[in-house]
Amino acid sequence: MSERRKPYPFDRIEPKWQAVWESERTFHTPNPGEAGFDAAKPKYYVLDMFPYPSGAGLHVGHPEGYTATDIVARYRRMCGYHVLHPMGWDAFGLPAEQYAIKTGQHPAITTARNVAHFKAQLKRIGFAYDWEREVNTTDPGYFKWTQWIFLQLYHSWFNPETQRAEMIATYRGSDPDSVRLAYVAEAPVNWCPELGTVLANEEVIDGKSEVGGHPVERRPMRQWMLRITAFAQRLIDELDGLDWPDGIKLLQKNWIGRSEGAEVHFGIAHPEPVPEERIAANAMSGILHRVRAEEKITVFTTRPDTLFGATYMVLAPEHRLVEAITTEEQWPEVRAYRERTARKSDLERTELAKEKTGVFTGAFAINPVNRERIPIWIADYVLLGYGTGAIMAVPAHDERDFEFAKKFDLPIRQVVQAPQGQESIGFCGDGIAINSPLLDGLQTFEAKAKMSAWLEENGFGKKTINFKLRDWLFSRQRYWGEPFPVVWESGKHRTLDESELPLTPPELADFKPTGTGEPPLAKAKDWLRYSDAATRETNTMPQWAGSCWYYLRYCDPGNAARFVGEESERYWLGADSESKGGVDLYVGGTEHAVLHLLYARFWHKVLFDLRFVSKPEPFQRLVNQGIILGEDGQKMSKSRGNVVNPDDVIAEYGADAFRCYEMFMGPLEQMKPWSMTGVEGVSRFLARVWRLVMSENQAGEWVLSGAVQDAQPDRAQLKVLHATIKKVSADIETLSFNTAISQMMIFVNAFTNAAVKPLSAMRTLLLLLNPFAPHLTEELWETLRAHFPGAKESIAHESWPSFDESYLVEDEIEVPVQVNGKLRDKVTVNKDASVAEIEAVALSAQKIIDHLAGKNVKKVVVVPGKLVNIVAT
RNA sequence: GCCGAUGUGGCGAAAUGGCAGACGCAACGGACUUAAAAUCCGUUUUCACGAAAGUGGAGUGCCGGUUCGAGUCCGGCCAUCGGCACCA
Numbered sequence: 001m002s003e004r005r006k007p008y009p010f011d012r013i014e015p016k017w018q019a020v021w022e023s024e025r026t027f028h029t030p031n032p033g034e035a036g037f038d039a040a041k042p043k044y045y046v047l048d049m050f051p052y053p054s055g056a057g058l059h060v061g062h063p064e065g066y067t068a069t070d071i072v073a074r075y076r077r078m079c080g081y082h083v084l085h086p087m088g089w090d091a092f093g094l095p096a097e098q099y100a101i102k103t104g105q106h107p108a109i110t111t112a113r114n115v116a117h118f119k120a121q122l123k124r125i126g127f128a129y130d131w132e133r134e135v136n137t138t139d140p141g142y143f144k145w146t147q148w149i150f151l152q153l154y155h156s157w158f159n160p161e162t163q164r165a166e167m168i169a170t171y172r173g174s175d176p177d178s179v180r181l182a183y184v185a186e187a188p189v190n191w192c193p194e195l196g197t198v199l200a201n202e203e204v205i206d207g208k209s210e211v212g213g214h215p216v217e218r219r220p221m222r223q224w225m226l227r228i229t230a231f232a233q234r235l236i237d238e239l240d241g242l243d244w245p246d247g248i249k250l251l252q253k254n255w256i257g258r259s260e261g262a263e264v265h266f267g268i269a270h271p272e273p274v275p276e277e278r279i280a281a282n283a284m285s286g287i288l289h290r291v292r293a294e295e296k297i298t299v300f301t302t303r304p305d306t307l308f309g310a311t312y313m314v315l316a317p318e319h320r321l322v323e324a325i326t327t328e329e330q331w332p333e334v335r336a337y338r339e340r341t342a343r344k345s346d347l348e349r350t351e352l353a354k355e356k357t358g359v360f361t362g363a364f365a366i367n368p369v370n371r372e373r374i375p376i377w378i379a380d381y382v383l384l385g386y387g388t389g390a391i392m393a394v395p396a397h398d399e400r401d402f403e404f405a406k407k408f409d410l411p412i413r414q415v416v417q418a419p420q421g422q423e424s425i426g427f428c429g430d431g432i433a434i435n436s437p438l439l440d441g442l443q444t445f446e447a448k449a450k451m452s453a454w455l456e457e458n459g460f461g462k463k464t465i466n467f468k469l470r471d472w473l474f475s476r477q478r479y480w481g482e483p484f485p486v487v488w489e490s491g492k493h494r495t496l497d498e499s500e501l502p503l504t505p506p507e508l509a510d511f512k513p514t515g516t517g518e519p520p521l522a523k524a525k526d527w528l529r530y531s532d533a534a535t536r537e538t539n540t541m542p543q544w545a546g547s548c549w550y551y552l553r554y555c556d557p558g559n560a561a562r563f564v565g566e567e568s569e570r571y572w573l574g575a576d577s578e579s580k581g582g583v584d585l586y587v588g589g590t591e592h593a594v595l596h597l598l599y600a601r602f603w604h605k606v607l608f609d610l611r612f613v614s615k616p617e618p619f620q621r622l623v624n625q626g627i628i629l630g631e632d633g634q635k636m637s638k639s640r641g642n643v644v645n646p647d648d649v650i651a652e653y654g655a656d657a658f659r660c661y662e663m664f665m666g667p668l669e670q671m672k673p674w675s676m677t678g679v680e681g682v683s684r685f686l687a688r689v690w691r692l693v694m695s696e697n698q699a700g701e702w703v704l705s706g707a708v709q710d711a712q713p714d715r716a717q718l719k720v721l722h723a724t725i726k727k728v729s730a731d732i733e734t735l736s737f738n739t740a741i742s743q744m745m746i747f748v749n750a751f752t753n754a755a756v757k758p759l760s761a762m763r764t765l766l767l768l769l770n771p772f773a774p775h776l777t778e779e780l781w782e783t784l785r786a787h788f789p790g791a792k793e794s795i796a797h798e799s800w801p802s803f804d805e806s807y808l809v810e811d812e813i814e815v816p817v818q819v820n821g822k823l824r825d826k827v828t829v830n831k832d833a834s835v836a837e838i839e840a841v842a843l844s845a846q847k848i849i850d851h852l853a854g855k856n857v858k859k860v861v862v863v864p865g866k867l868v869n870i871v872a873t
Numbered sequence: 874g875c876c877g878a879u880g881u882g883g884c885g886a887a888a889u890g891g892c893a894g895a896c897g898c899a900a901c902g903g904a905c906u907u908a909a910a911a912u913c914c915g916u917u918u919u920c921a922c923g924a925a926a927g928u929g930g931a932g933u934g935c936c937g938g939u940u941c942g943a944g945u946c947c948g949g950c951c952a953u954c955g956g957c958a959c960c961a
Binding site for chain 2: 246254255259261299303314356379380381382383390392393394398399400401403466467590593594665669672673677678680682684685687688691739741742743744746752753814815818820821823826859860867869870
């Protein structure tokens, strides 16, 4: 196939302007104090979720959000803001390491190569990033401060009285290690044998690893944890002031999972003496002895009002009291059940959820409200990790308990009267308490309150709030991540001094997981040894660590003395007359709704409490772009062969067409399929813009069109011009880029056949189009400047145009006239016509008279400037 | 199962409660051309009647409601997509 003739020379002008922007530092953003900084200007911080630079390169999904933010950034800059619009690399992570294992090539090498590739691809699209602010999470100058933030977490705690993070020095208790925000715990973790690492709850999907889809099992291991649960309430409450999609706020709230209820202590009825051999064999023998005396079992319930309906109790199989309470007779069965559940992966546990299983322990608990003996069972439908790991079962009013009770033939006692018309057994909603001496006749909400109060007065429990959110499992058994700035000495951990940072990972030839759960860093014997007595921590941080604070580093990326300079932080992330503070616009995919966005908010709050940052929330306005599907309407994937490569599109249609098509496809937030003919349509539009200003001479060269003249636009042209300024400006503010482009198409259609193309109108169009198609508009701007003096050297330095409402109104307006809601005619009236005048004109129109024949006019609704509706019967 | 989003021409879509389908794609017709491409102009929700200009009916997933007026608001369903999933 021969080379298709280009509709306009984008292949020449795009590289040209990209080179100019780079050499002129056109999009460099000065920091406070720097040359070119004007303190009077308001700030605008517009941020993209930085990419993981994978080997596959950029796909068309990346530039969707990036183009949206680029348009906003260029627009705001022209509106007179200092705009912070940076880009960087989330470059630690599993794929680079797995590639290293396969090829033996160091992850640093492949990462550098991938970053270079990504960067070249992004530059080809013409984004107005300030590349002098580029950050890379694998850069020692960067992860030094990731490690430094870890030190702040380690050296602080959450003071429940102030509800804030404070330095550990303010803690008055005896065991600071038990309250640090970064702590070590022996905890059941998500262990993935295939990846050779543990994973956060958030990284496990349906019992499989998010990366690679390998099976994950639970096993107890010693791990670093971050105490995010301390911030659970604030992470919910402080969502309120944020301009985020409601759906995302809800997703976070549900993930944090707050529920109000009560803790209730149940006594244990006459426990049998625990056999001596079980005590001897058990590490927790202390507990076994205590049980006989005063140990209680505490349950959490959201329905304390149903306490009289509790007919049995269930412990999680792993509950610490199981060994202590189980009778000799039931012990073999209980032990077998525990072993079976322990072997089950999370996946199996969910798959088998259809059928409830469980075993009776032989023991009984005493219900504090009525001194009733109820049997204690264990069952894997009760989870150790939530609440207290034990429940009181109220089968009459809880679906799961009901199912379990039916299967094992346990008693069911109704204690809530359902509203009329509903079956009370199995009813789980709010009703009236019955069969409950203390509570009879009360509404559910009253009964809950009364029971909670009663429990507290009598020492049987208290009102409690529970969260689904777990502490953040923060260590990984990986090579390609930030090492912990921690050493171990005689079984105790302590941190490195700030002066010892950054702690870089050791050189290793073999990155393979050990398979035992011991991290690969343990293989670096020299590195491992810190002193004669102390060895280094060998875990590394998860990939989320670097992305938790990168938006802070952009504000002051070269600062060697501080993670971000105070003045820079205050300017870019503080509030001013126009900004509520924080990142003013953050665009990225929904896949980060609960992971990155929750972690980053958590870190930010800690830094805020410790007075390192100005505002408690990092991202003021969040927008999620929708995913782009292949031309077949399916998710893009290599195996389907429907992947669109940005490089190919740019080679054929140019970067401006690529950018504009991505924005013209449909609403930013929506999922939408790619269409190559759609790209062609947008490319045609840009070519029409080009030909408004340029024409081809005899020699086949593009020269300024003779139709462009310094002439006054006519009335109709002024109307469409000002309508376009108005619509494009408003649409950029609301990120409705598709309709902004439609309006510019209308403009171009209106001018295409004009004999004279007025210079002022052409210039205004170029300004409006510049954020969308920066190369084309720069080139045309330059051509116009060469013939007509009086413009700035780069269109990027020009100001955004403003519109004049008076051009938008016509003297005569056309008003539709409806009869009984159906359009029957249109009449033309003066724009200032009164309601009575409009009504008179409408009623005298011939078609309307015809339609009203034989009817009585009941009412005439006149909406001035809009329409007339005549109601007639 | 629970929570959320979405449902409009052949397709992507547009419409502060006020003319449904702007803008673009595709298709068809025309102009230019020896011809094609490119470009420019026009038609294009659907049904009925009409040679035509046109006239009339239906129409925004389904059923109902509020309103002079509903794609838009309210109630109830259905479908698709996404998230959570024994959270007591």
